[in-house]
Amino acid sequence: MENVAILVDGAFFIKRALHIFGKLTPDELASKLCSYSEKHLARDRKGERNKLYRIFFYDCPPLQNKVFHPYHQQQIDMAKSERSIWRLQFHDELRKKRKMALRLGRIDDINVTWRINYDKIKKLCSGRLKWHDLKEEDFSMDVKQKGVDMRIGIDITSLALKKQVTQIVLISGDSDFVPAAKFARREGIDFILDPMWAPIKEDLYEHIDGLRSTFPKPCNKKKLESSY
Known part of the structure; x- marks a missing residue:
């Protein structure tokens, strides 16, 4: 039986989830993250389901200051924006979920x-x-996120060194994880990438042990603009 940690690149996940599901409430999206993450817990040959160690979600709090909008030609208060309010509510919903660890970096404001x-x-x-x-x-x-990639790399390394899991599933489409993934694989970790059906670079295949997307495959429709 595998002990599985699921690591989620928050910005990537929200963008892909919007493309797949359309606009959702914070509670709806938090529930979908948990349900589709658990689909990675396959059963072994004895029929026993693999064990979830924890879901790690990496993101940043939204902007809370005022910025100048070039279209409106005026300052807008991002703390009162729909995007900011939605993101904070989403983080609150994640905190309520069992076996969920919220890892927050910061925004370059x-x-x-x-x-x-x-x-x-x-x-x-x-x-x-x-x-x-x-x-x-x-x-x-x-806007640029600060500290998110670093936290992902540190957690992958820590999980591998302490032998806390036997499998890591990373929900992301980025190649920044490659150094940490290579280290984890050398430590005997089975490293799976879930890009939520997004295309990945060909050379990423040599740095993972498997590619598996448990989310619904998006239809060929016009890409929705994110309001998150």
């Missing part, structure tokens, strides 16, 4: 930037679109 939809940039450059034709949804905030 100094170097906040804004991006314009790439398709709109191409149209602006070609003259097919004018600046006054842009809409609010064409702008997205770009």
